[in-house]
Amino acid sequence: MSIRGVIVDLDGTILDSTWVWTKIDHDFLGQRGFDVPPDYSQAIISMGFQDVAKYTIERFHLEETVEEVMAQWNAMACEAYANAVNLKQGTKELLFWLREQGIKVGIATSNSAALFVPCLLHHGIYECFHSYTETGDVKRGKEYPDVYIKEAEKIGCRPEECVVLEDIIPALRGARSGGFVTVGVREEKWKYGEEEFAGSCDFVVSELLETIPIIEQMSAADRVS
Numbered sequence: 001m002s003i004r005g006v007i008v009d010l011d012g013t014i015l016d017s018t019w020v021w022t023k024i025d026h027d028f029l030g031q032r033g034f035d036v037p038p039d040y041s042q043a044i045i046s047m048g049f050q051d052v053a054k055y056t057i058e059r060f061h062l063e064e065t066v067e068e069v070m071a072q073w074n075a076m077a078c079e080a081y082a083n084a085v086n087l088k089q090g091t092k093e094l095l096f097w098l099r100e101q102g103i104k105v106g107i108a109t110s111n112s113a114a115l116f117v118p119c120l121l122h123h124g125i126y127e128c129f130h131s132y133t134e135t136g137d138v139k140r141g142k143e144y145p146d147v148y149i150k151e152a153e154k155i156g157c158r159p160e161e162c163v164v165l166e167d168i169i170p171a172l173r174g175a176r177s178g179g180f181v182t183v184g185v186r187e188e189k190w191k192y193g194e195e196e197f198a199g200s201c202d203f204v205v206s207e208l209l210e211t212i213p214i215i216e217q218m219s220a221a222d223r224v225s
Contacts, residue, residue: 145178
């Protein structure tokens with residue numbers, strides 16, 4: 001089936017931004033007398049923003065409210081996203097190519113619009129996106145297909161007509177369980193091996209532009225069939 005839509009994750013997939021959250025984790029917990037546990041990043045990797053705040057409060061027995069923690073994280077991240085977060089290589093070229101093909105692009109993210117919208121505007125790509133859905137807009141995190149299904153509805157595509165680009169294994173599995181074509185985008189921070197990708201997604205790319213021949217191949221196969 002020809003691809004009519006592409007749904008992209010932001011952090012680690014098209015935005016080179018995982019360093020922001022690593023720094024926030026160290027600074028936030030360090031200010032409260034804690035080191036970042038080795039398993040912390042993996043524990044929160046597919047959670048929505050609010051769920052991460054709840055988890056952090058419970059794990060470290062913090063007295064702050066969820067709203068207070070989220071507000072502090074937002075304040076810490078705001079300047080970085082507006083001025084210091086860069087696009088991953090090939091992002092603009094891929095987005096412009098998709099627009100030329102008439103393929104709608106949506107966003108499925110655990111991030112918040114207050115952070116990512118200024119970043120997308122700063123890099124001149126905000127208009128490349130049809131719509132976005134945050135994990136806070138659905139009941140479950142990215143290990144389930146909910147956020148991708150909701151965003152596919154917004155761009156007017158069935159799951160099998162959509163490619164999902166993600167950098168984390170739980171999210172790839174979640175999207176795949178919903179019937180989406182899944183492309184794993186390698187992100188150095190996660191250090192996933194071939195076997196982890198093999199059982200979690202349909203394709204793996206090291207660079208975003210490698211997605212173009214995948215979409216072209218699928219469309220060509222559909223025309224032949």
